Amino acid sequence: MTEINIKKVGVAGAGAMGAQIAAVSALHGYEVILQDISSESLKKAEEVLRTQLEKRVIKGKLTREDVDCAFSNLIFTTNLEAFKEVDIVIEAIIEDLEVKKSLFAQLDHLLPEHCILATNSSTIVSSKLAEAVVRKDKVCNIHFFNPVLVMDLVEVVKGPHTADETADTSMKFIETIGKTPVLLKKEISGFVANRILAKLMNEAVYLYENGYASFEEIDVVVEKALGHPIGPFALMDLTGLDVNYAVRKQRYSESGDEADKPAKSVKEKVEKGELGRKTGKGWYTYDAQGKRVVSETIKQ
């Protein structure tokens, strides 16, 4: 078994996930290329990362040298050609199967032969993306959780096409960036955490849409009675309602199961552009610093 020696990391997509995956890799000494089709997204990613890492310096979780070193390891670019010498690419672009497949096909031509091509998709199994490439044995899921700077766990999912050394190298890579990887030996849409979470979210939305309790009250119950750090509606705001919507659409297109369909109330919010923290409003409203504006009903 030949294991791949990872030195350079490519991250495609500089949104909420890609930016932090790149930052964590750079903080652990890897040379990282963060690529996005939008220069606006790259600019925002750099600004947000500077703020987030600065906060960690103030809290004493990182030193200024750590942060300076991480930024010196990071390249922000719109040029896909910059991935020509990377050893692993983690794709974290929008949750759209056809867009992801098209990127995988482009990358397959461009990347060195040994390079692993992993997807951070919340739900799409990597065999659907492996269809677009020749290097099928180098394709797997590496699924991080939001926010990547904080969340320890990463799911690595092996498809029937994934070589053992691809899964092994991916697991080891995750350990080297200070995270705990869990290997799924067989692929299944949504993997472990999101499948379990989807059941909870469905029930929360059912109770809300049928008027049993407000979304704020449901969040309070889940936090205080079940001990979750945040409730399902606050979590949707953190993840992005557009991401939740896209994931459910994908799941529904695969399963045809009505229970997988995007929720009506989520669809309405996405259509209004209320996507959660990233737009300042989702289920809750957020101020310019990203702090939740507490409603009068909850204050009482």
Ligand SMILES: NC(=O)c1ccc[n+]([C@@H]2O[C@H](COP(=O)([O-])OP(=O)(O)OC[C@H]3O[C@@H](n4cnc5c(N)ncnc54)[C@H](O)[C@@H]3O)[C@@H](O)[C@H]2O)c1
């Ligand atoms: N948000 C979450 O909580 C979360 C958690 C785990 C996994 N994921 C998955 O991670 C991926 C990214 O999610 P996100 O929340 O960071 O999305 P996001 O909307 O914040 O960012 C997506 C980025 O991809 C860029 N992009 C679109 N098409 C591209 C292309 N062809 N090439 C390069 N860049 C492109 C966009 O410009 C944008 O900057 C999705 O597959 C999502 O399912 C999200």
